[in-house]
Amino acid sequence: MPRIVVDVMLKPEILDPQGKAIVGALPRLGFTAFSAVRQGKRFELTVDGEVTEEILAQAREAAATMLSNPVIEDVVNVEVVAD
Amino acid sequence: MSETPLIGGATLAPIDSRLAGARIGVVTFPGTLDDRDAARAVRASGATAVELWHGDSSLGDVDAVIIPGGFSYGDYLRAGAISRFAPLMSSIVDAANSAAKLPVLGICNGFQILTEAHLLPGSMIKNDHLKFLCRDQVLRVENNTTAWTNAYAPGTEITIPLKNQDGQYIADEKTLDALEAENLVVFRYVGLNPNGSRRDIAGISNAAGNVVGLMPHPEHAVEAGYGPSHTGTDGLGFFTSVLNTLLGDK
Numbered sequence: 518m519p520r521i522v523v524d525v526m527l528k529p530e531i532l533d534p535q536g537k538a539i540v541g542a543l544p545r546l547g548f549t550a551f552s553a554v555r556q557g558k559r560f561e562l563t564v565d566g567e568v569t570e571e572i573l574a575q576a577r578e579a580a581a582t583m584l585s586n587p588v589i590e591d592v593v594n595v596e597v598v599a600d
Numbered sequence: 601m602s603e604t605p606l607i608g609g610a611t612l613a614p615i616d617s618r619l620a621g622a623r624i625g626v627v628t629f630p631g632t633l634d635d636r637d638a639a640r641a642v643r644a645s646g647a648t649a650v651e652l653w654h655g656d657s658s659l660g661d662v663d664a665v666i667i668p669g670g671f672s673y674g675d676y677l678r679a680g681a682i683s684r685f686a687p688l689m690s691s692i693v694d695a696a697n698s699a700a701k702l703p704v705l706g707i708c709n710g711f712q713i714l715t716e717a718h719l720l721p722g723s724m725i726k727n728d729h730l731k732f733l734c735r736d737q738v739l740r741v742e743n744n745t746t747a748w749t750n751a752y753a754p755g756t757e758i759t760i761p762l763k764n765q766d767g768q769y770i771a772d773e774k775t776l777d778a779l780e781a782e783n784l785v786v787f788r789y790v791g792l793n794p795n796g797s798r799r800d801i802a803g804i805s806n807a808a809g810n811v812v813g814l815m816p817h818p819e820h821a822v823e824a825g826y827g828p829s830h831t832g833t834d835g836l837g838f839f840t841s842v843l844n845t846l847l848g849d850k
Contacts, residue, residue: 532728588772
């Protein structure tokens with residue numbers, strides 16, 4: 518089944534508490550190279566059959582209206598992945 | 601809504617006989633927690649609480665709607681994000697934006713739902729200190745011309761409970777400036793800003809003043825013995841305000 522992947526990230530200026538917690542914990546495990554972590558969301562929308570332009574447009578619309586909140590989040594990627 | 605007896609013979613607010621016919625809808629989503637408290641607050645103000653279910657599309661004959669606190673749909677995706685798409689929310693959005701200007705109050709999770717539904721601008725994110733916080737909170741009533749605040753004098757400071765994790769109100773600077781310029785900041789935190797909200801904003805309204813959202817919980821401060829410091833009833837004014845509005849007194 519082809520899937521459409523939608524990646525959503527908090528806008529850069531919005532505090533990401535999960536990312537902040539992770540960057541604080543990394544050095545404790547010996548990972549000292551990373552100065553910041555931002556955690557995003559990945560949605561996988563499975564399509565029965567071919568991904569048409571119309572279906573891709575629906576995915577973009579869903580990404581913009583439901584999967585993300587444009588006040589605090591950006592849709593950074595919408596792409597088709599095949600198995 | 602089935603009656604929950606008022607505990608310990610609690611004294612109700614003085615009831616204006618004209619208020620008895622007012623029907624205030626209280627919405628329940630899966631995961632709503634404070635619907636019973638909101639219904640009690642409605643009854644304490646003298647009106648009738650009407651149970652509304654998120655999956656229905658009809659608002660029936662209610663005169664106003666309260667979207668109470670809790671964790672609707674578990675707050676999966678984002679706080680309030682899935683609730684926005686409930687059938688009842690479409691009806692609430694239409695009624696709030698209609699010429700009739702249905703009064704709508706969103707408390708805590710209800711406020712988050714109102715922003716996700718674009719009835720109010722901005723959004724709510726995690727508290728800046730990253731912790732769940734529960735405390736008695738002092739607020740200043742900045743705007744007493746809304747459907748839900750006209751019983752308060754402007755500048756009144758009230759103490760009501762606050763309990764949330766995603767309580768930090770944010771919007772871009774342009775939106776915040778517009779809220780200030782149009783006097784749509786209805787409540788501000790006094791003293792401690794409990795969550796890092798921009799410009800100490802605790803609650804806002806739409807331009808028409810019929811839609812109000814805030815993070816703290818007025819419905820938990822309407823009965824002597826159960827509110828802040830065990831005596832506070834500062835929240836009752838929300839519920840008497842909307843009755844003033846419905847009676848056309850304000």
